[in-house]
Amino acid sequence: MTLKVMLADDELLVRLGIKSLIEWEEHGFSFIGDAPDGLKALELMERDVPDIVLTDIIMPRMDGLKLIETAKQRYPDTLFIVLSSHNEFDYVRKAMRMGVEDYILKASLKPAELLQILTEASHKIAKKREYESAGSVLAEQRLSSKELLSGKLRSWLETAFANGEGADLFQEEEELPPDSFFWIAQPRLLREGVQESSAMKMLAHLFQSELGERLVCSPIETESREIVLLISEPAPAAVTELLIGASSRMLGIALHVGVSGTVGAWREMGFAYAQAKDMLYENRINGTAREDIKRLLEFMKENYMQDISLKTAADLINMSESYLSFIFKKETGTGFTDYLNSLRVDKAAHYLVNSQLPIYEIALEVGYENINYFGRIFKKIKGVSPQKYRAQYK
Numbered sequence: 001m002t003l004k005v006m007l008a009d010d011e012l013l014v015r016l017g018i019k020s021l022i023e024w025e026e027h028g029f030s031f032i033g034d035a036p037d038g039l040k041a042l043e044l045m046e047r048d049v050p051d052i053v054l055t056d057i058i059m060p061r062m063d064g065l066k067l068i069e070t071a072k073q074r075y076p077d078t079l080f081i082v083l084s085s086h087n088e089f090d091y092v093r094k095a096m097r098m099g100v101e102d103y104i105l106k107a108s109l110k111p112a113e114l115l116q117i118l119t120e121a122s123h124k125i126a127k128k129r130e131y132e133s134a135g136s137v138l139a140e141q142r143l144s145s146k147e148l149l150s151g152k153l154r155s156w157l158e159t160a161f162a163n164g165e166g167a168d169l170f171q172e173e174e175e176l177p178p179d180s181f182f183w184i185a186q187p188r189l190l191r192e193g194v195q196e197s198s199a200m201k202m203l204a205h206l207f208q209s210e211l212g213e214r215l216v217c218s219p220i221e222t223e224s225r226e227i228v229l230l231i232s233e234p235a236p237a238a239v240t241e242l243l244i245g246a247s248s249r250m251l252g253i254a255l256h257v258g259v260s261g262t263v264g265a266w267r268e269m270g271f272a273y274a275q276a277k278d279m280l281y282e283n284r285i286n287g288t289a290r291e292d293i294k295r296l297l298e299f300m301k302e303n304y305m306q307d308i309s310l311k312t313a314a315d316l317i318n319m320s321e322s323y324l325s326f327i328f329k330k331e332t333g334t335g336f337t338d339y340l341n342s343l344r345v346d347k348a349a350h351y352l353v354n355s356q357l358p359i360y361e362i363a364l365e366v367g368y369e370n371i372n373y374f375g376r377i378f379k380k381i382k383g384v385s386p387q388k389y390r391a392q393y394k
Contacts (some may be wrong), residue, residue: 001028001122001126002025002028002030003028003029003051003052003122003125004030004032004048004050004051004052005024005029005030005031005032005050005053005054005118006031006032006033006034006035006041006048006052006053006054007019007031007033007034007035007044007053007054007055008034008035008036008037008038008040008041008053008054008055008056008059008064008067009034009059009060009083010036010037010055010059010060011053011056012036013104014056014083015034015036017036017292018034018054018114019031020116021109021111021113021144022118024112024117025257027115027118028122029052029118029122032044032048032050033048034082036059036060036061037059037060037061037062038055038059038061038064038067038070039061039062040061041053041062041067042067042069042070042071042074043063043073045071045074045078047246049075049078050078050266051077051078051079051122051125051127052078052081052094052118052121052122053067053071053079053080053081053083054068054079054083055068055080055081055082055083055084055107056082056083057082057083057091057092057095057374058085058091062371063269064082064091064095065091065095065098066092066332067127068080068095069098070331076109077128079100079101079121079125080095080099080100080101080125080148081100081101081102081103081117081118081121081387082095082100082102082103082104082116083103083104083106083109084103084104084106085105085106085107087209087289087326088257088356092250093202093251095200095207096202096205096250096251098234099209101117101120101121101124101209102117102121102246102249102250102251103249104117117217120193124209126210126268127213128214129240130314131270134258149216149217150217150218150220153217153220153228153230154220155223155385156229156272157220157235161257165352170201175265175266176216176232176263176265176266177232177263178217178234178235178333179232179233179262179266179271180230180231180232180262180263180264180277181230181231181233181236181259181260181261181262181277182226182228182229182230182231182258182259182260182273182276182358183228183229183230183231183236183239183240183243183257183258183259184229184257184258184259184276184277184278184280185198185203185207185226185227185229185243185247185255185256185257186225186226186227186255186257186280186284186333186334187200187203187225187253187254187255187256187257188194188253188254188255188256188331188332188333199251199253200221200225200227201221202251202292203219203227203247203251203253204218204219204221204227204373206243206246206247206250206251207227207243208221210242210243210246211229211231211233211243214231214232214233214239215229215230215232216230216231217230217234220295221356225333225334225338226280230263237261239315240257240259240302243255243257244257245248253346255335256280256283256332256333256384257279257280257283258275258276258278258279258280258281258282259275259276259278260272260273260275260276260279260280261275262354265280265310274295277346281301281382282342283338284297284331284332285297285301286296286336289383290327290331292317292318292319293317293327293328293331293332295316295327296313296316296371297332298318300313300339300340300343300349302366304340304343304344304366305344305347305365305366305367306367307367308340308367308373310324310325310337311335313328313336326338341377341381342381343380344368344377345366345368345377345378345382346363346364347366348366348374348378348384349363350384351366352386352389352390353389353390355361358380359386361372361385363386363387374386
């Protein structure tokens with residue numbers, strides 16, 4: 001299958017450079033034309049519809065965003081890859097929301113990088129065509145199944161703690177697709193100007209786009225600022241490398257990641273989820289390059305039940321409170337208080353399921369003297385009250 005590629009960029013040298021950057025035919029592509037602006041590109045597309053369009057953003061007469069918007073209405077199967085400069089990230093974010101596949105910085109464009117992105121795009125096109133050829137009825141059945149599983153998993157995450165008993169909530173032996181595993185991501189570093197809420201939505205969209213049919217269900221965003229994926233793929237390390245790379249390259253977002261072992265059925269979900277969460281916590285600690293923050297995270301992990309205020313933490317590593325607040329979020333992607341609450345609530349959830357301790361004692365055990373405050377924090381993170389959470393297992 002030879003895929004047709006078109007280029008839109010107002011700089012002649014860029015157009016000439018990209019045309020000669022790779023051996024198109026040798027790698028399964030046909031370069032069918034280039035245009036200096038969006039209007040000319042649309043004119044060329046009327047004659048020969050490309051499979052992939054490489055487009056600049058800032059162009060005269062019609063810019064890249066308008067080109068993408070117009071062309072997607074006329075040619076919905078065409079994929080777009082944005083060519084951008086360092087100062088155009090706001091435009092790139094808009095393009096991402098419009099569904100572009102990827103973006104490349106023109107200043108650092110290398111043949112291998114361009115070829116890799118084009119190859120990834122070609123794989124998506126091939127999978128999409130294969131999927132469509134299977135028939136619309138089968139496609140609807142798959143989509144319906146995925147939606148049902150997504151809702152089921154979301155309910156489980158809201159009501160079940162990550163342990164071996166959590167999946168018993170469903171009381172069934174339902175099997176999952178082969179080589180399924182949990183993959184949990186949390187933003188560690190955001191590019192300047194990126195809002196946290198929009199970052200989570202963009203990450204979910206990116207993961208969906210990159211993984212396609214390998215996703216067992218749709219990405220799920222939790223109250224803990226995490227995105228949970230259930231993936232069917234025999235090479236978790238390759239998936240991790242793909243998603244971390246795409247997040248950094250396309251969105252400027254560095255990630256903390258946790259990955260479970262293989263999970264074959266619902267009865268194994270709790271244990272696998274716990275594995276992924278444990279790795280996520282470890283990677284939070286190991287992911288920081290600062291020894292003082294790493295030391296603080298280890299301290300919090302061992303002493304979460306103690307009264308650890310921001311001042312206490314700042315004194316521990318000889319830092320001002322204001323600077324610690326800034327550097328903690330920069331290094332971990334999470335605010336100091338949110339991080340501590342997350343540690344405590346996960347431990348409390350474990351006690352609720354695996355002990356007979358009264359809820360007020362559990363609150364004290366994990367560091368909350370005020371049981372009402374504990375209840376509010378627990379519900380914010382887990383989605384249900386401690387009482388309802390425990391009742392799921394009784």
